[in-house]
Amino acid sequence: EAQVTQNPRYLITVTGKKLTVTCSQNMNHEYMSWYRQDPGLGLRQIYYSMNVEVTDKGDVPEGYKVSRKEKRNFPLILESPSPNQTSLYFCASSSSPFNTQYFGPGTRLTVL
Amino acid sequence: AQSVAQPEDQVNVAEGNPLTVKCTYSVSGNPYLFWYVQYPNRGLQFLLKYITGDNLVKGSYGFEAEFNKSQTSFHLKKPSALVSDSALYFCAVSPLEGGATNKLIFGTGTLLAVQP
Numbered sequence: 100e101a102q103v104t105q106n107p108r109y110l111i112t113v114t115g116k117k118l119t120v121t122c123s124q125n126m127n128h129e130y131m132s133w134y135r136q137d138p139g140l141g142l143r144q145i146y147y148s149m150n151v152e153v154t155d156k157g158d159v160p161e162g163y164k165v166s167r168k169e170k171r172n173f174p175l176i177l178e179s180p181s182p183n184q185t186s187l188y189f190c191a192s193s194s195s196p197f198n199t200q201y202f203g204p205g206t207r208l209t210v211l
Numbered sequence: 212a213q214s215v216a217q218p219e220d221q222v223n224v225a226e227g228n229p230l231t232v233k234c235t236y237s238v239s240g241n242p243y244l245f246w247y248v249q250y251p252n253r254g255l256q257f258l259l260k261y262i263t264g265d266n267l268v269k270g271s272y273g274f275e276a277e278f279n280k281s282q283t284s285f286h287l288k289k290p291s292a293l294v295s296d297s298a299l300y301f302c303a304v305s306p307l308e309g310g311a312t313n314k315l316i317f318g319t320g321t322l323l324a325v326q327p
Contacts, residue, residue, distance in 0.1 A: 103254075130313040141215075141301065141317035142255075149313070157314060189254060196313045197243050197305045202255040 101126045103203035105190050111209045112180055120175045120206045122190030130196055131173040132157065133165065136187040136205075145188075148173055149196070180210040213238045215304050217318035224292045225326050232287040232321045234302030243305040244285040245315065246276055250298045258300075261285060272296070292325045299323075 103124045112118055124131065132147040134157075144157030148167040162184055164176040173192075177184060187207050191200040215236045224230045236242070243262050247255040259270025266278045276287050285302060299322050303315040 132313050132315075134315075134317075139319055141319045142303075142315070143317070144312075144314045147313040155312070157312070191255075191315075193313065197307055199245070199257050199260060200313075200315060201257065202247075204254040205252075 101201070103190055103192055103201055105188075105203040105206050107206060108204060109207050111211065113211050114181055115179050118177050118180060118208075120177075120188060120190075120208070122173045122175065122203060123171050124173075124190075124192040124201070125171065126192060126194070126201065127170065128192035128194050128201075129170070130194070130200075131167070131190065131192045132200065133163070133173070133175045134189045134191065135159065136189060142189065145175070177208075180208075182210050184208065185210050213304070213306055213316055215302055215316050215318040217300075217302055217321045219321050220319075221322040221324060223324045223326065226294050227291050230287075230289050230292045230296070230323065230325070232300050232302075232323060233284070234286060234318055235282065235284045236302070236304045236316075237283065238304050238306050238316065240306065240308045242307055244276075244278060245303040245305065246270065246274070246285075246287050247301045247303060248298045249301065249320075255301065258287070292323075294325050294327050297323055297325045 133145040134142040146165040148154045190203040193200040245260045246258040302318040
């Protein structure tokens with residue numbers, strides 16, 4: 100089954116404790132993105148990747164890092180989480196930059 | 212600034228009645244347009260998209276959307292609503308200008324509540 104998976108689905112952590120949210124897709128897509136969803140704001144792009152070792156900032160990249168060492172994986176790294184990063188995070192992949200994006204199930208992060 | 216507007220936070224409709232969820236956009240050029248649906252505790256599921264051609268596009272679960280270039284709108288419609296359609300609906304736009312950023316610009320979402 101074609102899918103995007105994320106782990107963990109739920110995470111509660113404390114300020115400053117480094118964490119990684121993993122994302123993996125099995126559709127051989129070149130393009131991957133991370134979004135955060137906040138009430139009243141919709142989804143906003145954090146980072147995107149066009150291929151292995153090629154990443155760039157989206158609209159809200161502050162406080163986040165990403166890497167793309169393999170085509171299927173695109174982890175999101177919060178090196179020093181803060182409470183304003185409490186949000187619902189989605190990973191997405193697509194075969195081309197303007198084509199349909201397929202989303203993972205989401206990771207609900209709470210930073211205390 | 213590029214933006215997508217969904218003017219209604221919530222739409223209430225009785226089962227069996229037609230539904231419309233509105234979306235307008237302010238994006239230069241001829242962007243690709245999408246609708247996604249989010250069920251509780253689930254990710255976003257793709258419903259339909261408009262790239263070019265016929266202004267009425269059909270998608271999953273009986274949904275369709277009407278593109279109107281002069282009004283820069285892309286309203287989601289369904290002739291007969293089901294209780295199971297109750298969910299959060301997002302309109303999104305993929306701007307073609309500004310490079311291959313793989314970015315979708317989302318509206319704030321409209322909660323559709325279908326009453327039995």
